[in-house]
Amino acid sequence: MKEEELIVRRIKDGTVIDHIPAGxxxxxxxxxxxxxxxxxxxxxxxxxxxxxxxxxDIVKVEGKExxxxxxxxxxxxxxxxxxxxxxxxxxxxxxxxxxPDRVTNLIRCTNPACITNKPREPVSPSFLxxxxxxxxxxxxxxxxxxxxxxxxxxxx
Amino acid sequence: MFEGRDVLSILDFxxxxxxxxxxxxxxxxxxxxxxNLHGKILAxxxxxxSTRTRLSFETAMKKLGGSVIGFGGVEGxxxxxxxxxxxxxxxxxxxxxxxVIRHPLEGAAKLAAEVARVPVINGGDGSxxxxxxxxxxxxxxxxxxxxxxxxxxGLLGDLRYGRASSSFLYGLSRFKPKKIYLFSPPTLRxxxxxxxxxxxxxxxxxxxxxxxxxxxxxxxxxxxQKERFPDPAEYEKVRGSYRLSVSSLExxxxxxxxxxxxxxxxxxxxxVDETKHAxxxxxxxxxxxxxxxxxxxxxxxxx
Numbered sequence: 307m308k309e310e311e312l313i314v315r316r317i318k319d320g321t322v323i324d325h326i327p328a329g330x331x332x333x334x335x336x337x338x339x340x341x342x343x344x345x346x347x348x349x350x351x352x353x354x355x356x357x358x359x360x361x362x363d364i365v366k367v368e369g370k371e372x373x374x375x376x377x378x379x380x381x382x383x384x385x386x387x388x389x390x391x392x393x394x395x396x397x398x399x400x401x402x403x404x405x406p407d408r409v410t411n412l413i414r415c416t417n418p419a420c421i422t423n424k425p426r427e428p429v430s431p432s433f434l435x436x437x438x439x440x441x442x443x444x445x446x447x448x449x450x451x452x453x454x455x456x457x458x459x460x461x462x
Numbered sequence: 463m464f465e466g467r468d469v470l471s472i473l474d475f476x477x478x479x480x481x482x483x484x485x486x487x488x489x490x491x492x493x494x495x496x497x498n499l500h501g502k503i504l505a506x507x508x509x510x511x512s513t514r515t516r517l518s519f520e521t522a523m524k525k526l527g528g529s530v531i532g533f534g535g536v537e538g539x540x541x542x543x544x545x546x547x548x549x550x551x552x553x554x555x556x557x558x559x560x561x562v563i564r565h566p567l568e569g570a571a572k573l574a575a576e577v578a579r580v581p582v583i584n585g586g587d588g589s590x591x592x593x594x595x596x597x598x599x600x601x602x603x604x605x606x607x608x609x610x611x612x613x614x615x616g617l618l619g620d621l622r623y624g625r626a627s628s629s630f631l632y633g634l635s636r637f638k639p640k641k642i643y644l645f646s647p648p649t650l651r652x653x654x655x656x657x658x659x660x661x662x663x664x665x666x667x668x669x670x671x672x673x674x675x676x677x678x679x680x681x682x683x684x685x686x687q688k689e690r691f692p693d694p695a696e697y698e699k700v701r702g703s704y705r706l707s708v709s710s711l712e713x714x715x716x717x718x719x720x721x722x723x724x725x726x727x728x729x730x731x732x733x734v735d736e737t738k739h740a741x742x743x744x745x746x747x748x749x750x751x752x753x754x755x756x757x758x759x760x761x762x763x764x765x
Contacts, residue, residue: 419588421569426546429573444655447569449590451655 314349314366321372322390322397323365323380328353331363333383336461338367338376346370359386379412381405382457385438409433409443413452413460420448464759468575469583472593472633473659480636483597484604486764487748487755497758499528504757505558506532507550507574508585509541509565514724514746515585515594519562522753526763531557548577555580560760563587581760589623595723596629598752600637602745603680606719610634614677616643619684619704619729621652626723627684628656635663643678644669647700650690672703675714681706681739683722685729707731711739721745 326334331350335341340348347368356362371391372380380387381403391399410432415422422431422445433443433452441454463479475483489495504523508516512534520530532554533539541550547570554561555578563574568588575582586592603610615634621627621644631652634642642665644652651669660667675681686704691697706720706729722730722742734740758764 417568419566419568421547421565421567421573421587424547424567427573428548428577429569445569447572448588449568449655 314351314364316395317347317349317366317368317392318395319393320346320366320368320370320391322392323367323372323384324362324388324390325356325359325386326363326365326384327359327386328361328363330383331365333458333461334363334365334380334387337379337383338372340367377401377403378406378409382409382412382441383454383461385441405435405438405441407435408446409435413443413457415445415448415450416452416456417445417448417450420445420450422447463765464756465762465765466581467760468571468581469593469756469760470571470575471584471591472596472629472636474593475636477636480597480600480633483752483755483759484601486759487601487751488605490754490758491748491751495764497526497754497763499523499526499757499761499763502528502560502761502763503558504528504530504532505554505561506530506534506585507554507561507563507565508532508534509536509547509563509570510586511535512564512585514749515564515592516562518746518749519583519585519753519757521750522757525750526754526757528559528757532562547573551577551582554578560757583756583760586625589625590628591632592625592629592723593633594749594753594756595626596633597756598745598749599626599630599682599721599723600633601752602721602741602748603719605748606741607679607717610637610639613639613679614641614643615639615680615682616645616673616675616678617682617684618645618673618706620650620686620690621646621684622650623687623690624684624723627682628653630682630723631656632659635659635665639665641666641668641677643667643674645671645673645704647671647686647696647704649696650686671700673706673710675711675718677715678718679715681718681720683720683726683730685725685727705729705731706734708733708737711737714739 349366351364389401432446436442443452551574562583562585564585570587571584719741
């Protein structure tokens with residue numbers, strides 16, 4: 307029996323996001339746009355002992371299955387998270403999120419003088435993934451580095 | 463190797479390609495190679511002021527027998543009516559064989575290159591890239607010393623916002639200088655991504671606030687922009703140490719050369735111009751030859 311099951315019961319249908327770095331669960335919810343007012347039953351378990359991560363967070367969302375583009379967004383704050391899709395108490399799908407080598411159209415460049423921040427130009431913000439842990443992105447247009455904290459800030 | 467290529471960042475070029483460029487430049491400068499660009503049109507799209515970059519590109523094109531269209535400021539163009547960059551570039555793309563762009567926003571040249579079919583040369587965008595200036599800087603050193611490897615190179619001034627110094631440092635990462643010294647006020651230190659690039663290339667770096675000239679073969683001076691300092695008193699405090707005078711060159715090596723991408727304001731005393739170390743005007747003159755070589759290569763008239 308898993309440790310967290312002592313704290314939170316299994317869900318019937320929905321998504322379990324596991325292996326979130328400790329302390330990032332609330333950011334994951336922010337990225338998913340879950341404010342707590344949608345009516346889903348949500349369980350947040352923080353600082354659970356984990357063999358892989360030492361400590362980890364877990365988020366369980368009853369009644370919501372995540373779409374692929376939502377999975378990518380999570381990778382920005384939880385690069386090693388696993389997404390378990392649950393139907394009738396069974397895990398029917400398990401995806402390990404993997405931040406792609408190029409992140410397009412998810413976050414803005416923090417450099418105000420970057421061409422991607424200019425309105426009315428046919429250009430989308432695009433970043434190369436330099437490092438996944440710790441997260442480091444580099445703007446393909448201006449070269450600006452974007453760190454984990456700066457990514458999280460954009461979702462606040 | 464070069465034909466049809468965009469020139470957006472000096473990092474797009476390998477050491478071999480840069481050496482090829484130096485070789486062609488040197489032949490053009492000596493007169494042993496005379497490429498002919500008759501019938502080719504260069505478009506200059508300068509959204510920001512420039513003296514050297516625009517006029518030396520124009521001179522280079524005309525010396526090669528080609529012609530030039532374009533603008534040196536947005537006044538009198540449809541940009542003043544609110545036309546966006548992409549549409550402006552699309553028009554120049556129809557009229558010309560190669561486009562040189564200068565723009566205040568970073569990444570503007572990359573966007574222009576995505577939109578245009580003809581090669582786009584970055585004449586400076588924001589505070590990041592100015593690849594042809596870096597090519598000139600490197601060529602000047604290569605011409606002077608016959609190499610770049612093994613030299614001790616110092617940079618003095620605003621290393622954070624200056625696109626010339628950033629591009630020069632990126633360019634140096636393609637070679638093996640013995641050591642690079644970075645002299646700047648703490649607030650104007652080189653940006654992390656530039657430093658990372660140098661460290662990854664295995665170059666030894668030393669950062670300091672005060673110029674130490676003794677070990678240097680090359681001293682690259684850039685303008686300290688007063689407007690970057692939130693506190694004018696802070697600027698007054700540092701300006702003395704970033705003003706190069708004849709006396710600050712005491713103890714310098716005989717062969718030291720001083721470079722500056724220009725324009726200079728008051729960071730190099732006029733008396734320094736008369737010393738054997740000054741090379742910044744030759745450096746500017748080299749600009750025409752380097753750009754002649756680059757245009758000939760990009761337009762495929764020199765293989």
